[in-house]
Amino acid sequence: MIQSPxxxxxxxxxxxxxxxxNASASLLDLDDGVLCxxxxxxxxxxxxxxxxxxxxxxxxxxxxxxxxxxxxQGSHFSFGANLRWLxxxxxxxxxxxxxxxxxxxxxxxxxxxxxxxxxxTVSAPFGLTIGGALELSMYADRVQAHAQMRASxxxxxxxxxxxxxxxxxxxxxxxxxxxEGNEAAGLRDxxxxxxxxxxxKDAQDARALHFLKPHDGITGDLSRLLDDAKARxxxxxxxxxxxxxxxxxxxxGDAGYEALSAAVDTAITSGTATAWDGEIARAIARVMTGGPxxxxxxxxxxxxxxxxxxxxxxxxDPRTRARMQHMLxxxxxxxx
Numbered sequence: 001m002i003q004s005p006x007x008x009x010x011x012x013x014x015x016x017x018x019x020x021x022n023a024s025a026s027l028l029d030l031d032d033g034v035l036c037x038x039x040x041x042x043x044x045x046x047x048x049x050x051x052x053x054x055x056x057x058x059x060x061x062x063x064x065x066x067x068x069x070x071x072x073q074g075s076h077f078s079f080g081a082n083l084r085w086l087x088x089x090x091x092x093x094x095x096x097x098x099x100x101x102x103x104x105x106x107x108x109x110x111x112x113x114x115x116x117x118x119x120x121t122v123s124a125p126f127g128l129t130i131g132g133a134l135e136l137s138m139y140a141d142r143v144q145a146h147a148q149m150r151a152s153x154x155x156x157x158x159x160x161x162x163x164x165x166x167x168x169x170x171x172x173x174x175x176x177x178x179x180e181g182n183e184a185a186g187l188r189d190x191x192x193x194x195x196x197x198x199x200x201k202d203a204q205d206a207r208a209l210h211f212l213k214p215h216d217g218i219t220g221d222l223s224r225l226l227d228d229a230k231a232r233x234x235x236x237x238x239x240x241x242x243x244x245x246x247x248x249x250x251x252x253g254d255a256g257y258e259a260l261s262a263a264v265d266t267a268i269t270s271g272t273a274t275a276w277d278g279e280i281a282r283a284i285a286r287v288m289t290g291g292p293x294x295x296x297x298x299x300x301x302x303x304x305x306x307x308x309x310x311x312x313x314x315x316x317d318p319r320t321r322a323r324m325q326h327m328l329x330x331x332x333x334x335x336x
Contacts, residue, residue: 006226008038008073015273020056024049027057033237034230038135044074045082046132048089048103054110061119067240068117070140071124071226077149078091080131080204081107083324085159090169090315097312104163104308107132112140112165112304115243120236124229126222134211134266135166137271138195141236141243143216144229152199157333159276159320161284162194168303170194171288172249173210182251184259187288193262195281204232245300251290260285276319283310 001013009019009030010253011017017029024041037057038120039050057068093099114121114136123137134151137143141317153162161167171190178186192198193209200206203218212218219228264281267273273281287306290298316318326334 004227006230006289008032008036008226011036016219019060020053022049022053024090025053026241027053028062028147030226030230032234034212034233035065035067036069036071036226038072038073039078040072041082042193043079043082044072044077044133045079045085046107046136047082052108058113058117060273061117061334062288065119067122069119069122069124069226069229070136071229072185073226075128077129078110078133079127079128080133080154081164083328086315087321087324087335089188089330090321095316096168097316100312100316101308104312107249108164108304111136112139112245114141118240118242122229122232122236122241128227131162132164133165134168135162135164135169138211139165140171143187143212144225144234145206145212145218145315146222146225147218147220148222149203149206150200151206151209152195152197154199155199155218155300156195156277156280156284157323158327158328159280159289159323160311160314161280161307161316165304166286167194167284167307168249168300171200172246172300173213173302175250183252184256187252187256188259191281191285191288194284200317201327202243247299249300249303250299251288251293251295252295253289253291253293255295256289257282257285257292260289274335281315283314286310 009027020027026029026038028036028038037054053092077120090268093114121140122142122144124144125137126149129149129151153166155162174190175183175186200209206212219225261282264278268278287310322336323334
């Protein structure tokens, strides 16, 4: 039996507990039928190697293990998707956008697939929890966050939108919080959180931004975080049924989009946003309003497909490439 509190460095020394491993991630046995998907690349960023280990976990656990913790004990939970990996993928593909679609959807299916696995998943974020790592956590059955977790969806800074389920999930959470009949207020809240790149100063603030749900837990002692996450997995195992994606999310269609687009025009005219900022914001608005058409209800999968569609439009634009390169070289956003 492993000792408590859990120390991943000690677990990794036992080869029998390492079910799979590569340069970016490992799948570790925490006892009691619970496995841990551990990120350990530079900055704990997510890349193709991370996907491979996560997919191995999805294939390994059903019928053999109780569930999965997503956690690590680095300096921060994760800086999100690896920009160097993404740029390398774009260089390899060139202008073949159809070829890019498969890896884009593969990545999205990993994060959003947390909601459909036949076993419980609990994410254990702490410190900086950024972009794709936050999106993954939002689709886990539960989040057990450290009290000082600082979370954000800053994709606009590098010219893209949260395409791993974050744009649509945050929208769904915000309209739920706003209540029936107040969807426009929920839409504005979700839109502004992503466009203004709002970040939480701690886990309670993350709950206020809807990055955490009311039933998600908060741990004060960082050394106990993985133990608490493992306990949450075990609490969920009896009679577990995956929640699946929502089938009837209300969207405001063209009317909602025009209202947001007018606000974007005002920001560009006033000089607080660039023209490219505006295009990115309009892509986010299109996803959150369900694409062209009237107000209606749509399945979540339709919004996920819109995320991919508008992400692909943005990521192939040279202005986005310039933002990604500038972030890698200088560590600061480029206002182009």
